[in-house]
Amino acid sequence: MMPDELTERVIQGDRRALARVMTLLESDDPKGNATWRAIYPRTGSAYRVGLTGPPGTGKSTLVTQLARRYRRADQTVGIVAVDPTSTLTGGAVLGDRVRMGGLAEDPGVFVRSMASRGQRGGLANHTAAVVDVLDAAGMDCVFLETLGVGQEALDVVGETHTTLLVGAPGQGDEVQAMKAGLLELADILVVNQADRDGASALANAWRWVLKGNGGGGDVIWVPPVIETVATTGQGVDEVVKALKEHRFWLINGKGWDQRAERIAGGRVLGALVEHLLSKVQHDSTDSGLWEELVADVVARRLDPVAAARRLTKKVLDEH
């Protein structure tokens, strides 16, 4: 397929074209990037929802349940799952995710698992582009699921309109440690596996931490804490309701525009890092300067900042 044809077919929602461009993006093929740029003007209408939380809290099951309910309301759904445990295997497997939900045969659902990437900033750039592709393909809602530890937990907040934090009782340190900070960034809090001991204690603890955050009048969003059992579907309707309310709240206030700006700013920053790095590294690798400066840093004749400045200066001077 030529890039133009691929772009056209992505916009039409052609599933093979979607899979193709995602593979191109993951493998850093320039055609993937070109297609992403071409479809970018067609993005901006999907509702982007992030789900983040520690491993083993049932995020995938919850996403599947949410997707089913959106489908019942005739909404098309994209799911992007970043699989950080597969970081270094170079690929992620759909596994039980699709089979489980019986969503694989539904043409109104598109699921993509991605391995998180090794490059600096690579994860965010690739993941963001894949979400854009689903947006351009006309998905009404795109769920982005990431492991809520480390860098990925923050990335998801910067990529979405609404962020769900998913916890579960008995996860010990991992859940306990996500204290005030992460809770404050989430828009909706879900205590999954609520049929287990300790679920209401966790929900109450979260409510206690969040108390006082809202309350400043009706324009403030107070993040609800919802208990669910994703495996049986218990409480999932409440999450759907909270998503609707949050979206409504965003659109009726300044939230929607602010988050669209945040998402766009993140995209520009990502593109900027990639562009500048490739420019500087390309120029300096050709001239042997990169190797020379790294050797100087190894020998401690130069510190890394001084080396970075020399690299930058060279590119600027030669412009």
Place this chain on the structure above:
Amino acid sequence: MMPDELTERVIQGDRRALARVMTLLESDDPKGNATWRAIYPRTGSAYRVGLTGPPGTGKSTLVTQLARRYRRADQTVGIVAVDPTSTLTGGAVLGDRVRMGGLAEDPGVFVRSMASRGQRGGLANHTAAVVDVLDAAGMDCVFLETLGVGQEALDVVGETHTTLLVGAPGQGDEVQAMKAGLLELADILVVNQADRDGASALANAWRWVLKGNGGGGDVIWVPPVIETVATTGQGVDEVVKALKEHRFWLINGKGWDQRAERIAGGRVLGALVEHLLSKVQHDSTDSGLWEELVADVVARRLDPVAAARRLTKKVLDEH
């Protein structure tokens, strides 16, 4: 303290100065960066060991045990623990880590817990600088402990001479999913909690995956798989022995220099990203160009790559 005095005292191993410069680095204070650059020429002698693996596998306990054994051999030890669960709380707590090992009173040990940072590349840069500080302070060995999921697992490989992968039985998906890729990047594999069911099965599975990786002659390092019970100390001596052997293997081959180059290259790249971004963003924020271009990207009049190119062009033209 003036930066010069601070630098001097870091090199002398003054504990208060170490803590001070680490706090400055974490809070992005320019004095921290200046001190890091000043101590950089004094780095390069510490043996840098990374420990990575899923949550709950006992990495902290293992590090404490390793540190004790190094201390018995009269080696000074630095420990840097990146706490990704505290990502968003803005700070990490030493917690039981120090109390547990009874290492807190030992002047030959310096422990620092760090929250991972929100900035793109921020984690790696700050963590790397803190490891450098301990190196410059004369620590014989610096352990860098990170959660082995997502970006952090890769960062640790690029920052150290030797990488230990720590797993445990019964961690299910998380451990299973770290298949070939992550295993192949590790130099030493540890199955901790080896008194639990499934430990030898996991160790055997790892050995099976690694089989055939070495074998090409005596210059190839075949990563050993070691079973430990870090809480009792069982098997820890074997890990110490493997570390010694790996270090010896590195120094006697090309490995040591190659890894020193990789570490230095990562430092330059990190400094480069920071330098270029601050330059472009500073110039374009002053002129209002940044806001203008982000607004264009929000409105889909421009795609992010086109915006990034305009930002770069402006900086180059004005040089």
